Amino acid sequence: MSTARVALRSNRRPLLLLLILPVAWMTVFYLIPIGVLLTHALFSVKYPKIDHHLTLVNFQTFVDTELYIRVLVRTVVMAVGVTLCDLLLAFPVAFWLARRVRRNREIALFLVIFPLWSSYLIRIFAWKTLLGTSGILNSFLQWAHVTNAPISFLLYSKWSILIALTHIWLPFMILPLYTVLDRIPESLLEAANDLGAGSVAAFRTVVLPLAKPGIVAGGLTTFSLTMGDYIAPTLLGGPGDQMIGKLIADQFGVANNWPLGAMLIIPVLLIISTILLLANRAGAMERTAG
Amino acid sequence: MIAVSAQPRRSLGRTALNASVCLVFLFLYLPLAVIVLYSFSAEKVNVWPIGSYTTHWYHVMWHDPEVRKGIMLSVRIGLSAAGLAILLGTLTALAIDRYAFRGKALLRFCAVLPITLPGIVTGVAMLSFFSVTGFELSNRTIIIGHTTFCITLVLNSVVARLAQIPRNLGEAAADLGASPLRAFWTVTFPLTLPAIIAGGLLAFTLSFDEIVVTLFLKGRDATLPLVIWARLRRGFSPDINAAACMIVGVSFIAVMIATVITRSSRSAQ
Numbered sequence: 307m308s309t310a311r312v313a314l315r316s317n318r319r320p321l322l323l324l325l326i327l328p329v330a331w332m333t334v335f336y337l338i339p340i341g342v343l344l345t346h347a348l349f350s351v352k353y354p355k356i357d358h359h360l361t362l363v364n365f366q367t368f369v370d371t372e373l374y375i376r377v378l379v380r381t382v383v384m385a386v387g388v389t390l391c392d393l394l395l396a397f398p399v400a401f402w403l404a405r406r407v408r409r410n411r412e413i414a415l416f417l418v419i420f421p422l423w424s425s426y427l428i429r430i431f432a433w434k435t436l437l438g439t440s441g442i443l444n445s446f447l448q449w450a451h452v453t454n455a456p457i458s459f460l461l462y463s464k465w466s467i468l469i470a471l472t473h474i475w476l477p478f479m480i481l482p483l484y485t486v487l488d489r490i491p492e493s494l495l496e497a498a499n500d501l502g503a504g505s506v507a508a509f510r511t512v513v514l515p516l517a518k519p520g521i522v523a524g525g526l527t528t529f530s531l532t533m534g535d536y537i538a539p540t541l542l543g544g545p546g547d548q549m550i551g552k553l554i555a556d557q558f559g560v561a562n563n564w565p566l567g568a569m570l571i572i573p574v575l576l577i578i579s580t581i582l583l584l585a586n587r588a589g590a591m592e593r594t595a596g
Numbered sequence: 597m598i599a600v601s602a603q604p605r606r607s608l609g610r611t612a613l614n615a616s617v618c619l620v621f622l623f624l625y626l627p628l629a630v631i632v633l634y635s636f637s638a639e640k641v642n643v644w645p646i647g648s649y650t651t652h653w654y655h656v657m658w659h660d661p662e663v664r665k666g667i668m669l670s671v672r673i674g675l676s677a678a679g680l681a682i683l684l685g686t687l688t689a690l691a692i693d694r695y696a697f698r699g700k701a702l703l704r705f706c707a708v709l710p711i712t713l714p715g716i717v718t719g720v721a722m723l724s725f726f727s728v729t730g731f732e733l734s735n736r737t738i739i740i741g742h743t744t745f746c747i748t749l750v751l752n753s754v755v756a757r758l759a760q761i762p763r764n765l766g767e768a769a770a771d772l773g774a775s776p777l778r779a780f781w782t783v784t785f786p787l788t789l790p791a792i793i794a795g796g797l798l799a800f801t802l803s804f805d806e807i808v809v810t811l812f813l814k815g816r817d818a819t820l821p822l823v824i825w826a827r828l829r830r831g832f833s834p835d836i837n838a839a840a841c842m843i844v845g846v847s848f849i850a851v852m853i854a855t856v857i858t859r860s861s862r863s864a865q
Contacts, residue, residue: 320776324691325703328684328747332706336744339725340717346724395623398616406613416855421624424847425805427824428840432627435634442630476624505609527712534714537807541828551716558720558812568724571717578713 346568356564364569374553378573381550384467385532391472392479392528393521400483400520401513404490415484422477430541433470437461437542462544470538475531479524486520487513522585530578550574628844635837653838663839666820670804673735673819677742678800684743685750685799686792692751693758710745718745719812726813734815741809746799753795753858754788761787790857797854801847 348360368374399418407414421429436442437460444456460466490513498508536551543549550570557567638650657663688707692700710718722741726733761784769779807821814822820843827836 321691321695321697324687324695328688328691329703331684331744331747335722335725335740336710336718337706339721342725342728343717343721395620398613399620402613402617406610412855416851417621418624419855420848420851421628424628424844425821425824425840427805427807427821427828428631428836428843429627431824431828431836431840432630435630436627473623473627476620530712531714534716534808536716537825551714554716554720555811558723564720564724567720571720575713575717582712 343568343571346565347572349565351563351565354562364566367566368569368573374550374570377548377553378550380464380547381533381574382577384464384471384549385529387468388471388475388532389479389525389528391468392476393525395472395476396479396483396524400480400487403480403484404487418477418480418484421473426474427537429474430470430538433466433473434461434542437466437469461542462547464543464547466542467538467547467549470542471532471535474538475528478527478531482520482523482527483517484520486517490516526581526585529581533574533578631837631840631844634834635841637834637837639834653835654842657835657838657842660835662818662823663820663835666818666823669735669817670820673738673742674800674803676739677746677803678796680739680743681746681750681799682792682796685747685795686754686788688747688751689754689758692755707748707751711748715745715806715808716812719809722809723812732815733813735817737813737815738810738819741813742803742806745809746803749799749802750792750795753791753798757788757791758784794854794858797850797857801850805843805847 346356347364348362350357350359350361350363403411403414403418438444443460444453447453448456460469494512494516495508498512503511534551536549536555539547539549539552550573554567554570554574557563557570561567633646635653636649636651637646638648638652639646688703691697692704718741722737722744723733725731726737731737765783765787766779769783770776774782805821806819807825810819810822811825818826820839824836824839
């Protein structure tokens with residue numbers, strides 16, 4: 307081991323050759339752009355140009371505008387809601403995949419992953435077709451004489467956004483959960499049973515703690531993706547259901563106020579990185595415990 | 597004896613699990629089924645029940661020049677982004693797997709950022725960067741944007757595969773007198789190729805479907821998702837169902853190939 311390490315250290319040139327292109331790419335096209343973006347939050351606009359003198363005016367605007375705070379809170383609530391719904395739906399499927407499917411597991415996994423790779427826009431659009439007043443759900447309910455008039459609270463509301471985003475990110479929750487559940491040895495559950503633990507107790511004391519890293523990983527993804535989404539609220543939400551992603555996109559589009567847009571990105575990044583940090587700590591704790 | 601008395605409760609739990617799994621799969625596939633079904637509907641709006649069926653929308657879609665150009669552009673961008681991502685992702689994966697170096701954890705962290713952070717962050721960050729540096733927005737800027745998040749997909753796929761390849765294979769090649777480069781080409785590369793292809797295919801599929809980053813970095817031309825986005829905003833047009841169905845079909849084939857490749861490479865080991 308130590309000789310191998312010395313050998314590796316003695317010749318750094320191949321490592322340099324391997325890393326130079328990817329690191330240059332990531333630095334120039336990702337890290338520097340994020341730096342440039344964040345710096346924009348300190349600029350202001352003198353239409354149609356950006357004034358490059360440093361100022362805190364955007365921070366002031368953000369704090370003073372009740373709308374921004376409200377939309378931010380709404381977005382966080384939506385992200386938490388989508389994450390919880392996904393967790394609830396993903397657990398049985400992940401458990402089933404890891405514990406019940408013996409043969410053809412690849413096919414079952416493929417079925418979980420497949421919706422992920424079929425057009426995101428189109429799936430949002432499908433929910434519009436499903437939930438609209440002249441959509442399938444309402445046409446079906448009236449056709450089956452369950453209701454006489456169409457139910458209209460579903461489409462163009464926070465419910466349709468919640469349903470569509472839960473649907474779209476669900477595989478991102480199932481996969482990490484499946485990975486951790488698959489690693490739990492059957493003998494552990496048998497031991498819990500032998501010691502007299504019922505299925506509920508075994509679930510709480512054995513399965514849940516061991517599944518934590520998967521829950522954290524999946525939750526982080528669904529939360530983060532929902533925080534930044536603005537396509538679903540645009541297509542499926544009503545006028546009062548805007549999310550922060552839409553406000554940000556507007557500042558870089560029609561409103562043409564990039565510094566304010568950059569300012570609005572900062573709380574989103576702060577919230578996500580706080581959670582990322584917490585998740586990292588939870589994951590690290592898990593590793594030292596195991 | 598105990599097993600027998602535990603049976604009814606067990607089977608009840610099992611039935612509940614199976615039922616909930618069925619419901620979740622229904623939830624996952626209902627929207628896709630709807631798209632496929634309505635792409636053959638002869639109705640002008642999406643109502644239930646469908647009166648009559650037709651392949652008319654496929655005909656309309658196929659002869660729509662805007663859609664055709666969109667598909668061609670999306671394929672071109674997807675191929676370029678996947679190609680670049682294969683190069684950069686594989687290089688990074690080799691460095692991570694083969695070498696111990698300072699900043700490795702940081703590198704891995706930075707590499708997953710573009711798919712962990714929402715697409716809007718990548719989009720507006722690059723937009724402001726290109727604007728500051730005076731880089732004009734075009735198809736090239738879309739490719740750069742897509743490549744950045746596609747690298748992660750190839751990297752993950754190749755790193756997982758490299759970890760499975762026994763170390764002593766490369767050492768054996770070196771003992772037999774192969775130079776490091778030759779050992780790589782004759783031993784490591786062929787064993788890693790399935791993972792590279794699988795990662796590249798997934799990268800292509802993701803790029804083909806991407807909308808958020810594309811919206812910020814687009815030049816004059818519209819990719820297929822941009823065409824669909826513009827029409828969805830204008831209101832309903834039935835040929836979108838047909839275009840959507842085609843995308844689902846193409847993704848299905850791509851993901852199938854990726855799955856079969858990774859599966860056969862695993863069983864070949």
